[in-house]
Amino acid sequence: MVDYLWNTQSPLQKALVPGRHGAAGAHAGVTLNEVRDIVLVQVMARRGKAAETGKAAKKLFGVEAPATPKAVIGKTATLIWSGPDQFTVIAPRTDEASQLAAMAQVFAGSASLSDQSDGRCLIRVSGPRGRDAIAKFSSLDLHDLAFPVGAAANTSVDHTAVNLWREANGADGHPVYNMLVFTSFSDSLWHTIVDSSLEYGVEAASARAA
């Protein structure tokens, strides 16, 4: 009787080549990271149950679920607005089964959950020219006044839907943007992001979520 190994794979296993790419120079203008091993759940309030859903979220995560395009950091997860009366819960994958079970229990009756942990790939764009690179494939206005830390948006890149939100600035003082892209598109979008960044110099890497 053979043992069946269930090795996991990243959708960027071929596309992501760690290290420096594009223009040379002391510092890369753009830093790209794939953030691996996440739990991602879409929470959609049931008909007329938006309020209950909010209470449940508060109970589990200790924060109000975002009612407008924002990313809110809760106790054990980040809650990202993903549409009217719905949001995406994202957390590092620790014990997946119990993470999902806990949510299923709290939201029972108030919201429908959809596990998208494998349906999306999380790409983080940072560095001094990160914003300039994003401007080549996103029509969003990412100016500090228009898109401050904590802002989120559902938008389109290359005609496919993407969730984008801004977290606290990096150690270098430059903005940090997170992009959730559909798994099957991620190989393609990664290439688009890299192509848009080459003229600034790119540092690419991959790491577990923490």
Next chain:
Amino acid sequence: MRIACPFCGERENGEFTYLGDASPKRPNFAVDSGESPGGVEDAFYDYVYLRDNVAGYMREYWYHGGGCRSWLIAERNTVTHEFRSVTAAPGVGAAKPVQAGE
């Protein structure tokens, strides 16, 4: 063209898909109500095919599929392309439509 999604804010029209005139309403009919099939067919023919196709402001359906996946109802001028309003469809998100008598 830019469309002000009531949930996401102003966005490029590439994020939206267009359906068309929002005025025709899908006829309601009860199967076995004895309504003449011809009559029901006429009502659906009107709903599916006939359009006012106004030059000026019209109410129309846009789907923010490249964004928050909401169906929206916009008032847009077909001559100037100016939007007067963009509102959410009655069943967007978890909204509970007001039933008659409520």
Next chain:
Amino acid sequence: MKYSIFSLAKAALSGHKGWTRAWRDPAPKSHYDVVIIGGGGHGLATAYFLANEYGIRNVAVLEKGWIGSGNAGRNTTIIRSNYGLPGNTGFYEMSMKLWERMEQDLNYNAMVSQRGIINLYHSDAQRDAFARRGNTMRINGIDAELLDAAQIRKELPFLNYDSPRFPIMGGLMQRRGGTARHDAVVWGYARAADQRGVDIIQNCEVTGFVRDHNGKVTGVETSRGKISAGKVGMAVAGNTSRVAAMAGMKLPIESHVLQAFVSEAIKPLIPGVITFGAGHFYISQSDKGGLVFGGDLDGYNSYAQRGNMPVVEDVCEGGMAVMPMIGRVRMLRQWGGIMDMSMDGTPIIDKTPIDGLYLNAGWCYGGFKATPASGLVFAHLLARDEPHPEAARFRLDRFRRGAMIDEKGQGAQPNLH
């Protein structure tokens, strides 16, 4: 004066002072046997055929602006008869045959040029759909060839055959397809109709219909006064719904904007018409040297005669995908035409429920190539009160009966046709 190289040379001697108006500029009469609303290609062709084929000469064509100011003057000038469904196939071939003798019929050089049209395919499914259509054409006596990539490469070596995404596998070629000089078609029909007694009245906008006590249409109100008519024909594609509304009619038509583009003039590069199967892009080169190209509708109802950037980009992306050697050629002008989009992508030529009012509409993108046949069958309908055999399926009630003619299979969603 008859046009020819001789009359031209003769006129040159007198410094071309001898030329007279190509068509008269008459004041509207109080009554006409037939009034045609719309001085575009279709309206003028209808008038020409009424006078020339059906002996009805007391005809007026009313144009709100200058003749040819609608879609006749803002299209991509392509002529073809490569349709696949009964109703379309024969009709567009009749049109092609009329194109082939137009210069002689009209004594006007409309530069009808049969340099060929090829629809490229990039998948087995597309090939099969083209094979079905091409065979339909052949069964109807229309020329069609299914070429493979190697055969096309011989004729069009500059295409991107080995694209890593949607390589060219072959194409459906109609060699009799091609282009014509759009404005010349308008002017040629205007001049020929005028010579046969038709009044072409520009700057005359129809503001309403005159009805008798039975509701029959007996004339039109215009910006230049009331004009009574035995019959009134509408040929106002793009504005059909607006004119029909004056008669209280609601139609299965939406108006959408279709953009088109022309590049700076360059020396001959592209012989015929090429359509890309994996994106929205088609192209030809005018005799003046400009690349004339276009793609998909902007996708929303519009009467604005101008479009937006997403489609400009989409079209150029398609162009670079199939012929990356046009990258350094510059786009010179973009414009938009208002398409009369019917609910199945096919025209409507029929009597209306209103006595005395006749409809020629719903041309979608098919309008220019249909100009001669549209004029002939509409003239037939107006003269005989019965549809021309080749237009027998273009009836208004086909939607109610479920007899749609839907080449693209998109259903009642005009912006997808």
Next chain:
Amino acid sequence: MSGYSGSEPLGRTAALEGTTPSARSQAASASQSHRLRSGGLIDRQQPLQFSFDDKVMSGFAGDTLASALVANGVKLVARSFKYHRPRGIITAGSEEPSALVEMRTGARKEPNTRATTQELYDGLVAQSQNRWPSLRRDFMSINQLFSPIFVAGFYYKTFMWPAKFWEAIYEPIIRRAAGLGKSAALPDPDHYDKAWAHCDVLVIGGGAAGLSAALAAGRAGSRVILVEEDSRLGGRLLSDGGEIDGMHAEEWVRRTTDELTALANVRIMVRTALFGVYDGGVYAALERVNDHVPVPGPHQVRQRVWRIVAKRSVVTAGAIERPVVFPGNDRPGVMMASAVRTYVHRFAAMPGRKVALFTNNDDGWRTVEAVQQAGGDIAAVIDPRGKVPAEYQALAELSDLRVFSGGVSDVKGGVDGVRGVVVTDGNGRTQQIDADCLAVSGGWNPNVGLSCFHRGRPVWRDDIAAFVPGDSPKGMTTAGAANGEFSLGACLRDGHAAGVAAAAECGATGNAGEAAEAGDEIYAISPLWQVKAKGKAFVDFQHDVTASDVTLAQREGFESVEHLKRYTTLGMATDQGKTSNITGLAIMAEATGRTIPQTGTTIYRPPYAPVAIGALAGHHRDENFHAWRLTPSHHWAAARGAVFVDTGLWKRAQWYPQPGEKDWIESVTREVLAVRNGVGFCDVSTLGKVDVRGADAGTFLDRVYINAFSSLAVGKARYGLMLREDGIVMDDGTTSRIAEDHYFLTTTTAKAGPVMAHLEFCRQVLWPELDVQLSSASDQWAQFSIAGPNTRKLLQELVDPSEDMSNEGFPFMGAREVMLRGGITARLFRISFSGEIAFEISVPARYGGAMAQNLMIAGRDLGVTPYGTEALGVMRIEKGHVAGPELNGTTTADDLGLGKMMSKKKDFIGRVMAGREALTAPDRQVVVGIKPLDQKRRLRSGAHVLPKGAIPGPETDQGYVTSVCYSPMLEQWIGLGLVERGRERFGEIVRIHDPLRNEDYEAEICNPVFYDPEGARQRG
């Protein structure tokens, strides 16, 4: 207005102060016969070599190709479109109609580039165009002999006989003669991209008014973008100088630029031409990132298209000087007066040593001192107004100018330029003046193009004899010369006011400061459009449209400006009539006795200046044409040498070739037999997958499907069919019930997106009262179809022993979660597309590769075989399952043989319209099976079906073949087809007619289910 000393260096960058010219630059200067000894915004320390028509010349950094040609004394640069007349440089800007050249070589060859906007770089190579064999001796110039015949619209009147000759002879000649430059027939090797920018106030044009506007809006605190098509800011200030706030204009430009650069909320974009104004405040601009260098550097693009989203815009695009129409006005050496000043002042290059000036307005008179201060002579000034403007009287006396009234009636000269100018005064007396350059000013046309792109019409102003913007697009204002304000002081004030207003409308509250101050020189003009005299007088220089062409068009009834344009091609050249339109319609107005505003303008259309198609495509070409989608087992399949096919955006494994297989049919046949006789698997993750949840999920599905789903038991799957509201089939797929309030719906690969949008429409618009939530799970799951008689054996290997996989424990159409060996759970559905015992198994996508690997392990002893989309297709055809080719958007459920599925008990989308007479007619084409009688015969999709022995024609055409395959089980080609009354005709022999492929043969119509019609195998 203040002059300046011609010997005073202008705009030298600090770095160069005090450096001495190198030997090389002296050599370079020497070769530049018409270069001034000093002055100009050029860097004499950086000499550049270039070649024009293979002649090597030199210029300096800061030159344009045009200014370098002027400096080298080159007059002849082009041949005209129709008559191939010799032409020179007429302007110094992007409105240039004449001096177009072929830039660069090889795959980078680029036709019709304006020498006046091309920045000079070392090694630049340019060729003249539209001539043969050479520019000086152009064979086609014989066209001038025929010019009496080649008048406007001549070709509409001839080339009609004989009919056949048009395509064969006439047209090819015309096509070869037409066109301008040659384009490389090679793929463009350069890269392009596109980007987005956002701001409150977009200022378009960086001249006096634009700088003033940007400064005001920037100081006020609004987000500002300033775009300038030139390589540096300043506009006419760089050519006409002047004094602002008591300093030289150049100094003011430098200080203002510094202040703007220092403002964090202001972004300056030079070499960036705004070309389009679209809805909702979207503007498009082209940045020429690397056109001023030979080849873009590594990872650099050549050009970039910007979409700029702005709340407000201020158009400060200036004005364009207009020519006067008179015989010989197209001779090389006849130049706009403003261009003469630009070459002299900005580029220190003398267009001529003896300059005659022909002007009908005061502004033209600036040219006198510009030329004189550069050491040139003013041969004469011809001003039809007959007297010297007050402002210039002193100057005129000082240098006792020869001033003539009347107008220029001819220009002597040839390919080498102007030799003399013939003046005819009011009394018809003529005399010739010696000159090698004629500077012309017919007045200025405000640049109204951008303000008219939304079809607004400009308004005529008599005082300046020009059009100014009418109703501009929403959010746009115009200032400065573009608004008809021609004095420097007014430009600065107007720009400042517009900047303040725009910023305020965007909510900015900062202190915008005061407008800079400058003099208000008078701009007096008396319109002069045309000097009537014998000889060809040109209105449109590029298209060779003459004044007599315009009057001919009028005689023939082409009086509308649109008819005029289309009949004569006036204004259709690459400059879009920037120098010719207004003059042409003025002449038409005179001919028709109407006023100019009555005559009206043609419609202004984008782009303002031509834009490379490559730039508009940007990054999206070759593999990046569209985004691509990969399945979870893609890389595993690639490693096994799978052949991939692009289906929509997906890349799917089509088949897995094995060594020694001679063609794809052999590979596919092997895969099919492996499944039918053993077991195989296929990645079907591309199917659309939707989680449908909520209390009313069942009711919801009852309304979107033609068959019932509320009655489906938990743990069961069912095939469903959806119609469009017009009664035509939209999509199909199997849907399973995971829980009371949870269905898992699948769609076809092609329709995943549209179906999702449709379901959301039903949920949000049609039935908002239902409690339903939808989410796409398409990318969450790796889904594999496992099929074949040994499927159960394979699964027993893979799933945990505790799972009951018996036919009873997991019956046909069962669906439930199972535990797999190795400890992960999967969703298992017992559904079959192939007709064999089959399951579809779903695991989270991250396990996709591992699942493929483990299926190979679990099936090793069973000879498990991965198969691709082709084998999938073969087996579905053998089973008569309909797919894309049958669901073609015109077929009904009954056409597909699925009519019985339509519930009679409920309303559902499409139910009513599906009942229309023509959709239920007995003679419709319905799905059947088709078998060639000759078993060796290959059947092809797209072949038509006719009655046996019938003569092909519309009335005998009864249908066509939709899908075909070589069936390994029947050992022959088989197919599905749509055939009139097909179901009544099983067993009938028909004619298969395929003229496209020269095939004609007979076949039998049969039951579409070719293989195992009882379905025993899939239930077993």
